[in-house]
Amino acid sequence: MTAWFTDNGLLLGLALLDGLAYAALVFMVAVGLNLVFGVLRIVNVAHGSLFAIGAYTAASIGLFLAAHGLPPVASYGALLLAAVLVGAVLGPPIERLVLRRVYGHEDALQLLVTFALFMILEDVQKLVWGVQPVANDAPMKYLGTVDVPFGEDVIPFTAYQLFVLPGLAVLTLAGLAWFLRRTLTGRVIVAVTTDKEAAMAMGIDATRVTLLTFTFGAALAAFGGALASPTTSLVPGVGAQTIVLSFAVVATAGLGQIEGAAVSALLIGLGRSVAVYFAPEFEVVVPYIIMVAVLLVRPQGLFGVPETRRV
Amino acid sequence: MTHALTRRQAILGAATSGSLLFAGGNAGAQQKPAELKVGICTFLSGSASVFGVPAKQAAEMLFEEINKAGGIGGVPVRPYFVDEAPGTDHLVGEYRRLVQNEGVHIIFAAISSGSCLACTPLSDEMKKTTLLWDCGTQRIFEEGNHPYAFRTQGYGAPEVLAPLLYLLKHKPDFRSLAVINQDYAWGRDSWEMWKAGMDALKPGVRVVAELFPRLGATDYSTEVTRLLASRPDVILSTSWGGDLVTFVRQASERRLFERSTFVLPVAEASLQMLGRTMAAGHVIGARGDHWNNHPRPKDPARLAKFVADYRARFNEYPIYPCHHMAQAISAMQAGFAKAIAAKGGGWPNDEELANAFRGLTFDTPTSSITLREDGQGLEDQIVGLSTFTDRFPFAVPKDMVIFPAAMVSTPVGQKSVEWMKTLKPDILAQMPAAIAG
Numbered sequence: 001m002t003a004w005f006t007d008n009g010l011l012l013g014l015a016l017l018d019g020l021a022y023a024a025l026v027f028m029v030a031v032g033l034n035l036v037f038g039v040l041r042i043v044n045v046a047h048g049s050l051f052a053i054g055a056y057t058a059a060s061i062g063l064f065l066a067a068h069g070l071p072p073v074a075s076y077g078a079l080l081l082a083a084v085l086v087g088a089v090l091g092p093p094i095e096r097l098v099l100r101r102v103y104g105h106e107d108a109l110q111l112l113v114t115f116a117l118f119m120i121l122e123d124v125q126k127l128v129w130g131v132q133p134v135a136n137d138a139p140m141k142y143l144g145t146v147d148v149p150f151g152e153d154v155i156p157f158t159a160y161q162l163f164v165l166p167g168l169a170v171l172t173l174a175g176l177a178w179f180l181r182r183t184l185t186g187r188v189i190v191a192v193t194t195d196k197e198a199a200m201a202m203g204i205d206a207t208r209v210t211l212l213t214f215t216f217g218a219a220l221a222a223f224g225g226a227l228a229s230p231t232t233s234l235v236p237g238v239g240a241q242t243i244v245l246s247f248a249v250v251a252t253a254g255l256g257q258i259e260g261a262a263v264s265a266l267l268i269g270l271g272r273s274v275a276v277y278f279a280p281e282f283e284v285v286v287p288y289i290i291m292v293a294v295l296l297v298r299p300q301g302l303f304g305v306p307e308t309r310r311v
Numbered sequence: 312m313t314h315a316l317t318r319r320q321a322i323l324g325a326a327t328s329g330s331l332l333f334a335g336g337n338a339g340a341q342q343k344p345a346e347l348k349v350g351i352c353t354f355l356s357g358s359a360s361v362f363g364v365p366a367k368q369a370a371e372m373l374f375e376e377i378n379k380a381g382g383i384g385g386v387p388v389r390p391y392f393v394d395e396a397p398g399t400d401h402l403v404g405e406y407r408r409l410v411q412n413e414g415v416h417i418i419f420a421a422i423s424s425g426s427c428l429a430c431t432p433l434s435d436e437m438k439k440t441t442l443l444w445d446c447g448t449q450r451i452f453e454e455g456n457h458p459y460a461f462r463t464q465g466y467g468a469p470e471v472l473a474p475l476l477y478l479l480k481h482k483p484d485f486r487s488l489a490v491i492n493q494d495y496a497w498g499r500d501s502w503e504m505w506k507a508g509m510d511a512l513k514p515g516v517r518v519v520a521e522l523f524p525r526l527g528a529t530d531y532s533t534e535v536t537r538l539l540a541s542r543p544d545v546i547l548s549t550s551w552g553g554d555l556v557t558f559v560r561q562a563s564e565r566r567l568f569e570r571s572t573f574v575l576p577v578a579e580a581s582l583q584m585l586g587r588t589m590a591a592g593h594v595i596g597a598r599g600d601h602w603n604n605h606p607r608p609k610d611p612a613r614l615a616k617f618v619a620d621y622r623a624r625f626n627e628y629p630i631y632p633c634h635h636m637a638q639a640i641s642a643m644q645a646g647f648a649k650a651i652a653a654k655g656g657g658w659p660n661d662e663e664l665a666n667a668f669r670g671l672t673f674d675t676p677t678s679s680i681t682l683r684e685d686g687q688g689l690e691d692q693i694v695g696l697s698t699f700t701d702r703f704p705f706a707v708p709k710d711m712v713i714f715p716a717a718m719v720s721t722p723v724g725q726k727s728v729e730w731m732k733t734l735k736p737d738i739l740a741q742m743p744a745a746i747a748g
Contacts, residue, residue, distance in 0.1 A: 018536050022530060123356075126360070237356075
């Protein structure tokens with residue numbers, strides 16, 4: 001065992017760096033999904049579409065700014081702007097016009113409705129951006145690469161991957177924790193999450209809270225997409241790929257758990273990276289093996305709390 | 312003066328017309344239809360729509376041209392598009408609907424090898440001529456006999472063997488190789504064929520990494536690190552679409568192209584999107600000979616017109632699925648012309664149409680393709696090294712080798728993987744000389 005670590009320690013170190021960056025991307029999407037479920041009690045399949053539209057919007061704004069001669073650093077503003085735009089423009093109408101009609105209905109109906117929404121938004125993407133890959137890697141290129149020592153060799157990593165993604169994920173986690181626990185609005189959201197009826201009895205406007213939370217969750221999904229956009233190429237179907245992995249993260253964490261999403265994103269990110277290095281055949285299934293293993297031991301997820309069912 | 316039709320008259324009339332139709336059918340006479348209906352299976356959604364939608368656009372453009380010129384045999388053509396994306400079960404239902412409800416005369420199927428494997432048995436069962444217009448799996452004609460199915464372009468074996476031969480000629484001293492293919496049938500099959508051929512032609516190459524990320528993956532940073540750490544002389548990837556674009560972008564940013572020689576047999580469809588991100592000096596293929604900068608096209612004016620018309624209408628260069636669609640349409644025109652001529656100007660039935668395709672040779676803008684006795688089309692392959700010119704704002708090949716189809720295609724009756732294992736290094740001596748391009 002010690003000999004194995006001696007031989008492969010350097011590779012494990014690289015896998016750790018890769019896993020952190022991947023976990024950061026996955027966390028940004030999963031945390032919004034988890035927040036929305038916590039308050040609305042809806043598993044929102046259309047979350048993947050919001051991720052994709054956020055990514056497309058960020059790439060388009062970035063390309064627009066570059067075409068008008070603005071420096072590459074301006075495209076960082078595009079990432080944030082895309083998240084705000086998508087959250088503000090799509091979040092409220094989806095919550096008010098669609099989701100509000102299915103609160104409290106059977107899970108199957110809610111899934112079907114959000115799946116229908118997902119399909120519609122997929123077609124909207126194709127109408128607006130077409131089917132050929134769209135990419136804007138200016139934010140990634142702007143920061144260049146960092147050479148990480150690897151024995152007598154060096155491995156170039158992008159600074160975006162090494163610093164920006166994990167840094168923003170940590171900031172998002174800390175910011176969310178502060179917002180939910182230290183601000184009045186955050187505490188109101190936590191109150192509705194914990195016991196909606198009791199919160200309403202205390203005079204909290206749950207309707208407003210659900211609208212606010214969904215809009216915020218949509219913006220988080222779009223921000224996840226925007227952050228992913230400099231590293232990837234956007235094609236139809238990118239939302240579907242993301243939502244499946246996000247569900248694995250959320251189920252592993254326990255529905256509604258913010259810190260849990262961070263821990264399970266880390267587990268899944270690192271697990272996948274280690275698999276790529278040492279057992280690439282398992283790369284695709286590792287996230288789901290981790291999910292199943294956790295759910296077998298803790299059906300409510302790593303940080304979930306068992307719920308009493310009312311009869 | 313008008314008469315209302317009584318129920319008795321209507322039944323009698325219907326019975327009489329039915330008898331006439333039946334009698335006509337027995338006599339083998341085939342009425343020329345009001346329109347020639349063509350069912351076309353392609354990806355209209357999902358990640359493979361990067362191929363499917365451009366091909367649909369090409370089909371619409373070419374069908375309009377055919378109709379302006381008077382149709383096929385004087386009959387206007389009409390496409391019926393169906394989406395492959397929902398999966399093979401759905402496509403099988405759509406195939407039956409196209410034949411039984413829409414009454415299509417011919418079907419083009421499909422992009423996905425899985426779709427083609429599902430549709431070819433249906434062509435046998437429903438006796439409907441089916442042109443396999445883009446899928447590459449070698450299994451179709453190697454594992455079965457399909458009298459109504461014909462592939463109007465090359466397939467996996469030549470598309471893998473031609474880049475392998477090119478690499479062996481261009482960089483004969485490579486000692487290690489890594490593969491990164493999409494985790495599905497094409498990714499696995501193409502690697503199996505490559506490995507069989509490589510082991511036969513250059514034994515002892517060390518495979519330092521076999522990576523199969525999921526189809527549609529959006530992040531390859533871990534795989535790129537793994538490849539950087541492994542330092543292979545050669546990196547093979549038969550990936551396509553957004554997957555390839557993402558992989559090349561991430562690899563390029565992290566200088567992987569400076570450390571290893573890439574072999575990308577399906578690169579052509581992604582080069583426009585990659586622009587200057589694609590590095591020069593790497594081996595690239597196009598699943599055929601239909602590069603827009605083909606050095607010696609058979610019909611330069613036709614190639615130039617197709618490229619110009621497509622660009623004018625869709626504001627982008629045609630990619631290989633557009634050329635494959637154009638090939639299928641050329642084959643359809645030639646097949647109907649041959650069948651109509653064989654019948655002295657009469658309209659062919661399904662069997663007569665299928666018979667016309669066997670052994671058919673049809674022209675493409677770049678060459679001629681012959682459908683051999685098993686239904687497989689023999690299409691030349693062009694492989695070259697990526698370079699940049701003033702003519703295109705993206706990488707195109709230079710030092711192109713036109714591999715004759717017969718040289719790189721599995722002989723009839725043999726299995727591709729087994730055939731690859733029997734290859735001898737003297738095949739390299741048969742390679743035509745490179746053309747500067």
